[in-house]
Amino acid sequence: MTSLFTQEIHLSKRHDEIVSQRLILLQQMEDKLGGQNKEKASQMQAAETAFKRNLSLLKDIEAAEKSLQTRIHPLPRPEVVSLETLYWASVEEYIPKWEQFLLGRAPYPIGVENQNEAENTIQKEAQR
Template sequence: MTSYLYQEVELSKRHEEILDQRTALLQQMENLIEGQQKEKKNRTAVSEAAHDRNTALLKDLEAVEERLHARACILPHPNVVSIETQYWASVEEQIPQWEQFLGKAQSPQGRNQRAGKRFQKCTPQDKQKTKSSDLPPSRSSSKSVSRSPTPRAKLRG
């Protein structure tokens, strides 16, 4: 009988240990779940903050783009207009020599029309219709342009 009583006590102790382990594991699981939920909330908050920051940056970029585009439609500085006029005058002076050299008698079509278009206010339709033919030649397309000495060069030499 004492052996049964001894076994009963041992089983009771073992049962208490198992219940304690179960309680500890349940507590660990609850802590783990709470930690995961906090981490998820934190990631959500960080994600929302990043989204808000990206939205603000996108709006800023769009505003800058609009300002730059508006600036492109404004009349150029008088010095730029003067230089451009001098450039086209020199081009017109050189046309006969180039026609003789190339053997062609073609004149630049619509050059006078281009000058008028260049200094008009831009409209939204103009912004979309801009073609490379409406623009003067780029620097990269005229690799070897003979330049007359500038007044400064004359003073130096």
């Protein structure tokens, strides 16, 4: 009976040791998890700060690029813009006529008197 009682005491002490070790391990795990959470939060804050900084730098670079572009290529005067607009409208108007001529489906689009000159030019170009 004393042997059983001694065993019971020994097992009870062993149980207390195991429970104590378990509590220590649980506390260590909680501390480690808390540290990881703090580190993750710190990394997230650093990433957010870096993102904001990069966005600000990008805006500054774009503003500098725009400033340099206006210095290198200043905006043309309104008269020039008007002439360019008229020129491109004229080009767009004549494209279908010239396209058919260049494909060989229509006569020279400007006038009959220039057609011979155009054909001679085309033949000279073809011979080269």
